[in-house]
Amino acid sequence: MNEKIIEVKELKKHFKTKSGMLHAVDGVNFFINRGETLGLVGESGCGKSTTGRVLLRLIQANSGEVLFHNENILEYSKPDMKKMRKNMQIVFQDPYSCLNPRLTVSEIIAEPLIINKVYKTKDELETRIDELIGRVGLSERLKTSYPHELDGGRRQRVGIARALALNPEFLVLDEPVSALDVCIQAQILNLLKDLQKELGLTYLFIAHNLSVVKHISDRIAVMYLGQIIELTDYKSIFKDPLHPYTQALLSAIPIPKLGVQKERLILRGDVPSPINPAEGCRFAGRCDYSKQNCFEETPKLIESEPGRWVACHYVRQLEQN
Amino acid sequence: MAEKHLLEIKNLTIHYQTDYGTVHAVEGFNLEVGNGETLGLVGETGAGKTTTAFGIMQLLPEPAGKVVAGEIYFRGENLLGKSKTEMKKILGKQIAMIFQDPMTSLNPVMTVGAQIEEMIKLHEPGTKEEIKEKAKKMLEVVGIPAVRQDEYPHQFSGGMKQRVVIAIALSCNPMLLIADEPTTALDVTIQAQVLDLMKKLKDDFKTSMIMITHDLGVVAEICDKVAIMYGGKVVEYATKESLYTKPYHPYTVGLFNSIPDLDSEQDRLNVIDGLPPDPTDMPSGCSFHPRCPHKMPICSQKSPSKVVVGSEHHVYCYLYEQEGAL
């Protein structure tokens, strides 16, 4: 049952900028089992979206491995990769820029099918498009509409239908609901969950907010400045977060209930720049518990308790300075 | 009687003229804000929250946006009857505003110090040194070292920019602060910083506040009263305690259900079906009726009137009209 569909090892992506090397993804490791959802959470600029894109080779990685069914796809040739792409697709964040404004809904959904020459006849193609449109809960009359005639939620459904067209096993969901209103957000989250159950999909769900991934993830990875600092099953991370950053992230969520306002952990300052980051724990500068060696030695992501991975020198022994 | 509230809005109606027809952004909007109170104005995109704020400030985009009907009483005086010159004295000094996107609400070619000083100079004139001192003090109040006053907005991060905007808004000690989604554009941890700061400052400055937001969590954190807005109207109004204990309006209930609960296990979220109404083509009667699970025939015919369901808690919904009659 616990078959690893995708495994990422020491993945790195650095961008050259005017002011130095931007360490967008800096040695990331994780795996996702079949039918599982891994939530990847972090604030803007932490490298979570880059991770998703490097995984699909939309951006070329600098080093590391991406194993899909135990084969490193980063070493695939172009034609091999094209075949492989059918198995892994992506849903984007921005419901406005993710659809070509010059194509109709059915043309957009047909694109991947046409590119990969899946169907020989037009009828087969049409049947498949109709099926997809129904699957994501769009009404058939929208087939000939253009994206600008649809609202954000419907556009996102079109994006999901396009991603599903090739029957992928694995989907990267890059903040698919963060641009939507609360009610629409809930509709799309439910849809994604239903699709996963029906089609046996595996998800990497990227989000900037823990509360969104809670509902849909089996395990959650928290990213900070290009590195994963905690990776745990979704229950533990909410009940008993281990890394001080996770604790702060969790406590920052405003809770819509009375009398639950606990003591807030307010972080000092802003997220430091990912350009030429200093040695040591990336979070040390904002951490209330940091000690001398936090600034000198980068903590590794280790399994501190069964199934719970943390990158902190002082797991379970945090004392305020 | 009007003196009882700092701000009292009656039957406010604001329309926009566009190529696609008249947008009924705000329609028969009623609201009161008491002295020292913080009111959360909650609704989805397009519910008319921001338009209401601009309506109060009389900053609607001209000539498209117009207040078609209604009154806005601020300290007992109708703002809509004020001349432009009179309004200028009220804006900034008595009513100040914080905008949603800190990236665009500061002038990129002026130093942040100059932008704070501008506000002080307008309403609390003094010598150059006094004004400068005051601006420095305001920067420190919001947690920015005063030495940064000569820097330009692009040298600040998003959270810092929003702090500057808060410093500007509070620099003349306004009686009413309208904050339009002040934390939406920020990251979660920065959002917590800014919310924390606002909570502290509104007490220090004893300012009344209208907190426009779509996040019921933010409301729980900072507000005393809540108004839920849907389709340009307030559909439910209550104290925070009353609303979070028992929401009445089906829309409010749906809104609460759409939020993932961090403490409990749930497989599916209970969602409100359908989409918010098209503001150029509002449904008749109660604008929520096409999505309402408790729809009755009358809902599509006539707008519901106010039903008092508790002390300081009222709702506009036919479900409770009979209860009230009983």
Place this chain on the structure above:
Amino acid sequence: MNTVKQKKNKKKSIWLDVWRRLRKNKMAVGGLVIIILLFLTAIFADWIAPYSYESQDLLNMFQTPSFEHWFGTDEFGRDIFSRIVYGSRISLEVGFIAVGISLIIGGSIGAIAGYYGGRLENLLMRCMDVLLAIPEILLAIAIVAALGPSIANLMIAVGISSIPGYARLVRASVMSIREQEFIEAARAAGSSDFRIIVKHILPNCMAPIIVQATIGVAIAILTAAGLSFIGLGIQPPTPEWGSMLSGGRSYIRDYPHMTLFPGIAMMVTILALNLLGDGLRDALDPKLKN
């Protein structure tokens, strides 16, 4: 009711949408009508013009406008109206073909530079910078001087001189589209570069290019007429508005009609193109869509 409306609009394309918005703009429609009329004039010049453009009538020199000669005659007694009618052929030809040349060459350079980026882009754009450093009309003068005065050379000269402008425009729009997520979606589906450029990038770059090309035709007509005016463009007796102006210049004190009418013809043409260009810009502007 809504569904009925939706079905009726079934085959509605983006361009129909643009046309609907353009139609609302009276000025732009006016421009379009003038341009269509000009085209008809150019095509049917043989039927429209009452006289031949080169037949001289030395008995009727310098005639002021009259019933026989609507716009009067010139220093050789040639009918000015007929010459203007035939002149529309040259102007439209030069304008559209010159823009075609610069659009095809400049557009390809811009699209390649914008899509591939890197060193290739650097090289191409530095070349464009060199061309841009020479003011358009000077470059056109130098080219036409080198190639010799003829209609074809005039088109080439005007066309080449405006290549860098189109290259920059196309590059900028390609670069902005390239960053959009739907391009990544196409790539994720295994789409080839060629398909991405043709199917996804170019159709979305069309708006600014169409606008620029419309206004570019006006600029090309102006530049070509300017060259002819200083004697480097089309040579007599071919009727060209610029050289007609130049010819009438010496007689401006006594026979201003010789400069008035060709000038009006030129201005109306260019005004019409600019009106249409402005109208298209508004109609194509995606900002107004929502």
Place this chain on the structure above:
Amino acid sequence: MLKYFARRILMLIPVILGVAFIVFFLLYITPGDPARIILGDQATEESVLQLREEMGLNDPFFVRFGKYAYNLVVNQDVGKSYVTKRPVWDEIMTVFPATLKLAGSSILLALLIGIPIGIISAIKQYSIFDNVTMLFALIGISMPVFWLGLLLILLFSVKLGWLPSSGYTTLNAMILPAVALGAQSIAIITRMTRSSMLEVIRMDYIRMARSKGQDENKVVFKHALGNALIPIITIAGLQFGRLLGGAVLTESIFSIPGIGRLMVESIKMRDFPVVQGGVLFVAISFSLVNLLVDLLYAYVDPRIKSQYK
């Protein structure tokens, strides 16, 4: 910042060499034998051949260009006129003041008229003033320089006799050419100012300034104009370059001995060194104006300033 501009000036060198190459190539393929031009029609075939040899005209193209480029870069020498035998540089310097005066007064006119009118048009968008202004601006753009010049002469010199139809030395004489040449720039700058202001006026920080209770005039001039200036400066810089080149036609109409007329006459007489030097000179001036524009950016926009490192 100084370093940035030093680098920019160095980067001009390849551009100038590129321009030199293009013009050199164009003149290379232009029909006409320089030796024959210098010696005149009466010269013998022999002496022409001899001169060709002396001038290196028989060398391959790249050798000739190499020599030219070497002289240009190392000695800053662009040769002598075939016709007057004077150094090209002197020829250009004699006529350049007239062109500079003409282009300068045109751009000044364009800025002084275009910016204020553009601002008013933007503030009163869709008013009668705005509509009339925009119509005139469109006509201004569509007006061929040479036709407008002729019309101005017809009206103000021939019919009314108010202003001279040629010359450039007196202020009176400058009015017509400056207006003719500047009309299009006025129209373009007016339109640019208007659209740029309209764009800026929609921004949040303008609303923010209003929400402070700031005076509307101050909102427009202090907050909006400061931000709207960037595209206006850009277009003004481009216009100035266009005016330097566009002066060709105006100078011809108003008989002003400027660089444009010099070039046209040199082309007609096949005086290649002058054409070559003239184009180079205009290209250098244009590039320097663009550099100046970039300097101005830093002055009006702190964001751009921080990039100049």
